Amino acid sequence: MRLGVVTLFPSMFHVLWDSGVTGRALKRGIVGLNLWNPRDFTHDRHRTVDDRPYGGGPGMVMGVQPLRDAIHAGRAELGEGCRVLYLSPQGRRLDQAGLEALATQKALLFVAGRYEGVDERLVDVEIDEEWSIGDYVLSGGELAAMVMIDGLVRLLPGALGATESAQQDSFVNGLLDCPHYTRPEVIEGRRVPSVLLSGNHEAIRRWRLKQALGRTWLKRPDLLSGRILNLEQQHLLAEFIREYQAEYGE
Numbered sequence: 001m002r003l004g005v006v007t008l009f010p011s012m013f014h015v016l017w018d019s020g021v022t023g024r025a026l027k028r029g030i031v032g033l034n035l036w037n038p039r040d041f042t043h044d045r046h047r048t049v050d051d052r053p054y055g056g057g058p059g060m061v062m063g064v065q066p067l068r069d070a071i072h073a074g075r076a077e078l079g080e081g082c083r084v085l086y087l088s089p090q091g092r093r094l095d096q097a098g099l100e101a102l103a104t105q106k107a108l109l110f111v112a113g114r115y116e117g118v119d120e121r122l123v124d125v126e127i128d129e130e131w132s133i134g135d136y137v138l139s140g141g142e143l144a145a146m147v148m149i150d151g152l153v154r155l156l157p158g159a160l161g162a163t164e165s166a167q168q169d170s171f172v173n174g175l176l177d178c179p180h181y182t183r184p185e186v187i188e189g190r191r192v193p194s195v196l197l198s199g200n201h202e203a204i205r206r207w208r209l210k211q212a213l214g215r216t217w218l219k220r221p222d223l224l225s226g227r228i229l230n231l232e233q234q235h236l237l238a239e240f241i242r243e244y245q246a247e248y249g250e
């Protein structure tokens, strides 16, 4: 997969090369990442990348010509099949299903806005999809692009090592993760659940699934609505709920 970002702050993206899953995937060529800075497409002495909004009011808008030329340069490099994604609170809310759909694309060009945003005509003409990582306003689209790139790269074949793929599985199945424990066995008087010390791998698997189902029921019941649980999952969740209500009476 080939990725590109149009951004006024390319140095923010250097962390993706430095470490972790994205760093390894880039080094192995599982994914490519190129950056285009609209400032490199300016022609005036001050390298101006913003412009005043029609209609007045506070703030600035991203200047059209440098941004448009940067997007065109990205499209030219990534190939006409690339999807151009604009990060904004107006966009489709990102979730794992959205990442999985995007991971099937050959090339993606992320456009990270700054200031008050991008001229609506550029959004109409140049942008294929708008994406949001949540209902809040950031200083620009860069961090949202990095979130999406991290989530996408983890889905690419060969990107994850054994341990990370275990973590990925626990989220990808649409449930919240089970609790995790490591040494020491007792912290502030709190012990590790005995099943995890039993060496009984089947019991441990069932306990972890029960905890994942129970935590999802407690914290994100919306993830369970409309989801068909198999018999084992139904049984384990019912058991969790019985135990929870016996303990907390609600």
Ligand SMILES: c1cc(-c2cnc[nH]2)ccn1
Residues within 6 Å of the ligand: 087, 088, 089, 113, 114, 131, 132, 133, 134, 135, 136, 137, 138, 139, 140, 141, 144
């Ligand atoms: C994606 C982008 C943004 C954003 C872009 N510029 C200001 N906020 C917020 C949430 N998700």
